[in-house]
Amino acid sequence: MSGYGGYSTTSYGAAGGDNDGGFMWGSQGGGSQSAVKPINDESLRPVTIKQIIDAEPAYAGEASFRIDGLDVKQVTIVGQVRAIMQQTTNITYRIDDGTGTIEVKQWLDADKQDAASDSGPSFREEDYVRVWGRLKSFNSKRHVGAHVIKPVRDFNEVNYHLLEATYVHLFFTRGGPPQDGGMGMGGGGMAGGDDSMFVDDGNDARYRGYSQKAKKMFDYLSRSGNPTEGIHMQVISREASMTIQDVMTAAEELLSHGTIYTTMDDETFAILER
Known part of the structure; x- marks a missing residue:
C-alpha cells in the first residue's frame, strides 16, 4: 500500500526496473543510496504532467520536488506517446497527457540490451501508455526515469488516472471525504x-x-x-x-x-x- 495521510491505494504490481532502483516504498532497491526514506518521499503518486511541470523544487541542488506541499519522487502518469527516440543506452519517449508533455527515459539493461533492441517497445507512437517512474531533473530540465512502461489496453484507464490524480490533489489541498457520511454543515467534507x-x-x-x-x-x-x-x-x-x-x-x-x-x-x- 502507498499512503498519503488518510488516502491510500494499492500498489500497481508492475515488475521490472531500471538503474534508478525500482519503486519499493520506504526504501530504494538499488543504486548508491541505501538509506530508508520517509513513506511520503517514496510513495507512488498519480499525477498529471502539468503537476510535474509546476512542481516546486524541495531542496536546492537536489532532484527533489514538492507537489501540494509534499515531497514527491515516485510518480505514475498516463499519456499518449508522441515520439520514440532510441539510443544506445536508453529509449526516450515524449509523453502527452493533455495537460502537458514530458520526456520519459527508460534505461536499457546491458545484459538484456540485445534482446531489447531486437523486440523494441511493445507499443508505438500515438499509443497510450502508463508510466511508473522517478521524477528527475538534468540541466534544469525535468523528466521521468521510467521503471516500467506498459501499453494501455482499456481507454477507461486514461479517465481513471485523471480522476485519481484529481482526487489525490483535492485530498491534500482541501481535506479528505466526510467522516459522518453527510455532506452538509458538519465540517467533515472534502471542501472547506x-x-x-x-x-x-x-x-x-x-x-x-x-x-x-x-x-x-x-x-x-x-x-x-x-x-x-x-x-x-x-x-x-x-x-x-x-x-x-x-x-x-x-x-x-x-x-x-x-x-x-x-x-x-x-x-x-x-x-x-x-
Whole structure:
C-alpha cells in the first residue's frame, strides 16, 4: 500500500526496473543510496504532467520536488506517446497527457540490451501508455526515469488516472471525504469554507439554482430560528464559518431572489417567510 495521510491505494504490481532502483516504498532497491526514506518521499503518486511541470523544487541542488506541499519522487502518469527516440543506452519517449508533455527515459539493461533492441517497445507512437517512474531533473530540465512502461489496453484507464490524480490533489489541498457520511454543515467534507457541499434537506424550491455560498447562508438562517429582528452579518460569518465577503455575496444573491430581507440595518438579515 502507498499512503498519503488518510488516502491510500494499492500498489500497481508492475515488475521490472531500471538503474534508478525500482519503486519499493520506504526504501530504494538499488543504486548508491541505501538509506530508508520517509513513506511520503517514496510513495507512488498519480499525477498529471502539468503537476510535474509546476512542481516546486524541495531542496536546492537536489532532484527533489514538492507537489501540494509534499515531497514527491515516485510518480505514475498516463499519456499518449508522441515520439520514440532510441539510443544506445536508453529509449526516450515524449509523453502527452493533455495537460502537458514530458520526456520519459527508460534505461536499457546491458545484459538484456540485445534482446531489447531486437523486440523494441511493445507499443508505438500515438499509443497510450502508463508510466511508473522517478521524477528527475538534468540541466534544469525535468523528466521521468521510467521503471516500467506498459501499453494501455482499456481507454477507461486514461479517465481513471485523471480522476485519481484529481482526487489525490483535492485530498491534500482541501481535506479528505466526510467522516459522518453527510455532506452538509458538519465540517467533515472534502471542501472547506465556502466550498463545502450542501444537502437540500427540505427540498425547498428556493434552494434550487443558488450558489453554495447562498445555500450555506440560507441554511444557517433557517437553523437559527429566523428571529424577526434578523441576524447581523458578523454573527453569520462567525457561526456559519464564512468570510464577511462571502456573506455579502450570498446576501446579494438571496436579496435579489426575494428570499431574505434586511431588518434593523443593511447588514442584518432574516428569511422572508412565504
